Amino acid sequence: MSDKFFSIENLSVEYIADDEVVKAVNGITLSMKRGETLGLVGETGAGKTTSALAVMRLLPPRTGRVVSGSITVGDIDILSLSEPEMRKLRGELVAMIYQDPMTSLNPVITVGDQILEVLELHKRQSKAAMKARVAELLELVGISAERADEYPHQFSGGMRQRVVIAMALACEPELLIADEPTTALDVTIQAQVLQMIRELKTKLNTSMLLITHDLGVVAHTCDNVAIMYAGEIVEQGTVADIFNGKRHHPYTNGLFGSIPRLNKQSKRLNPIEGMLPDPTNLPEGCNFSPRCPSCMEICKIKSPRFVQSGTHRIACHLYSSEGGANA
Amino acid sequence: MKTNQVGNFAQDLSEYDEQLFKEYKKVNPVVGVWRRLKKSKLAMLGLFFLLVLAFAAIFADFICDYESMAIELNIANRLQGPSIEHWFGTDGQGRDLFARVIHGARVSLGLGLTCTALSALLGLILGSICGYFGGVIDNVIMRVLDCVMCIPGVLMALALVAAMGQSTANLIIALTVSYIPSFTRIVRASVISVAGNEYVEAARASGLDTPRIISKYILPNAAGPVIVEITMNVASIIKAVASLSFIGLGVVPPTPEWGVMLSESREFMRYSPYLVIFPGLAIIITSLAFNLLGDGLRDALDPRLKD
């Protein structure tokens, strides 16, 4: 389709550690249009950050590698680029907001210089022009421009996250990957930062891949949602599909069951029991089967395919022709 | 049908949990460290060298007779190059160099391990006290150790040996004293980092007495860096013993100590270079062995450092 701006096709990523192969991402497929926001939701360890790093081509060298698949931004095939070509795109076409603002900034360089560096690397401008742009960016994210000469340790966590955001937006990237941009922040600051990201995004018409495990954030920010479990996408659709749809993947139901709701009287939360499967040793069949409350025989043998209805896709035997008959 | 499924699910889940639990229990720290250590070829090489050295040190008397080969002068036989009869040749006094190197392992390992054990023990006690209690005691002990650390290099050991007279016991005291500060600092730092943890707070809140908290909760968690430091220090002390003996303030001749042997070799080194080579190699191999093992242990104890 031509209106797709960003797409991931059948991406698989492995980590190799101590002769063990960790299958972090197993054949995910995603796409989004220009200006859209796609939420990637799942618990810690589901492979969300790994997918994001694969897009940036920042997987740890030697240990992490893309096994198969393709990633396209605009009409550029990211995975086929040489390293110097990729370098030109990082920060310019694709930029990332990192998860932990406390460790993502270099402690020994001023925040101003760290933002300036992005411009130095991608824009041919005079020093004065770039300095002015840094001041502008800082003001944009709500930090007084005078503080450009201060070091990260002089900022609070929320402020540092704003610096990281300013850094990501410096070259007005066309695709922004936000990896849990608010997880490390206080609730009040979370709301501020999210609001800011939304506004900036609209202003610049940037597409955004928002990684989070917070469904509230998704509801407020995203156009489309993909739910990830153990390196696979189990459900995908518009925000309306996911939040208002009738049929869901049992894992999605579990996710919703594990958050408290104010508008519903519930005696207790229903967390999903068990843990993510060991990624060095994934179960046969559906990865969720060991934890699934609706697990059937076929789930332990065969991994499910997507069942599509309109914009809504679910990978579960409950809704497939093979499994549905059984249920 | 449905209930049956739920039942299956519950059963599966409990099996799954049990498996997870077993997996969790299996990882005994010592076993885990050993498993990781085994993967490091260099650490295993170090361990192999150490076993050979330990064998030489323990069975030195069976390998070569001490008196007749390593001590007794045999001037007629002096400065013979390496041969079938004398593997490493003979020294300026006609003693068999191989026998002296083998017996030297006993001296060096003995001194190295004794001094390390003593300074580690004292450092452990002082460091735990400083780290756990803090405050005035900590301040006093640390300031005294600061002073000791400001007295440069082997000067302290030298002064002690020179002042108290040259003997093995004094050498041990001197080296032990000079190595206490570094141990104390490491133990103190680890104890401070561990003592702030919640589980220590919890232990304290549940009324455990201080020595038990230190020995049961704090020291095991501080063990990693201390073990690495111990291993590395043996190498360092063995070299210090050799250096002191080399300049004539350590082990007294005719004791077959590697530094002493190197010192004696200087006179003859032009035409009998093997006299310099073999004792030196012995020092290198010993200290290399401990360093390799120490490196391996550090990686095995702190897997975060690996890729």
Added chain:
Amino acid sequence: MYRYVIKRLLLIIPILLGVILIVFTIMNVTPGDPGRHMLGMSAPQEAVDALNETLGYNDPFPVRLLNYLKNMVRLDFGNSYRTKQPVFDEIINRFPVTFKLAIGTMILTILIGIPLGVLAAVRQYSKLDMITTFTALLLAAAPSFWLALLMILLFSLYLNILPPNGIGSFSHYIMPMLTQAVVYAASTLRMTRTTMLEAIRQDYVRTARGKGASEARVIWRHAIKNALLPVITSLGMSFGAMLGGTIVIEQVFSMPGLGSLVILAITTKDIPQTMAVTIFLATLFCMIMLVVDLLYAFIDPRVKTRYLQGRLAR
């Protein structure tokens, strides 16, 4: 910042007092007396006693210590028992030798150790890494005096291109500097490699890559400053130790530096000389560590903030 420096300088005083107390005690309460040492074994006991009396060695220990401190406050450190000259004359004569040796060694150590350590880390598991790391491992295990002997054997006795001992010319310093530098560079290399490996795995390095920075920029601008902090401390300590006269190296190459003075003073129970050398070296050591700490502040703004607030690092 000034407040911090002044605080640190003042802190040197109690440390020096402690050092004086420790060394003075070792030198004074242990067996052997200076009179016997100065006059030799064959001298009559009366002469020895008389000499000890004039040296004040027969006073009780606290009195001796107090006298020493009193004189010290007036900057009178006494005369050497051995040369009868003021103790600092000898120190000033010998210090240049040790200082030149230490500076040369330091420069070589930094030039060899740090770049190779960085390279080894950046190309972890490459052939270059394997070779340098293993060589460093071997050399760090070798006692420096043994390397010195091997060098003398090769360069002086066999090739005859470098003098085996003395201090006449620059060529006299080559081997002493090299032997020490090789050992220190080996440990610096190992340390730099470790800290560098740790630094390049930090999140902020990934951030830098994510901006599109080249590998060279990532290393020299982002990783190295953070990686060098611990290396600088260890280099500072090595430098302090080297100024203390690398006793063994000076002995091997017969260089009249502070190291050989230390041995001479201690073995002849020359108390004023030993005390003076110790005080001199301890002061130097404290100053170097202060410089290292200030360098830290220069590199790491977090430390600087702490200093500006006048808090002492501990």
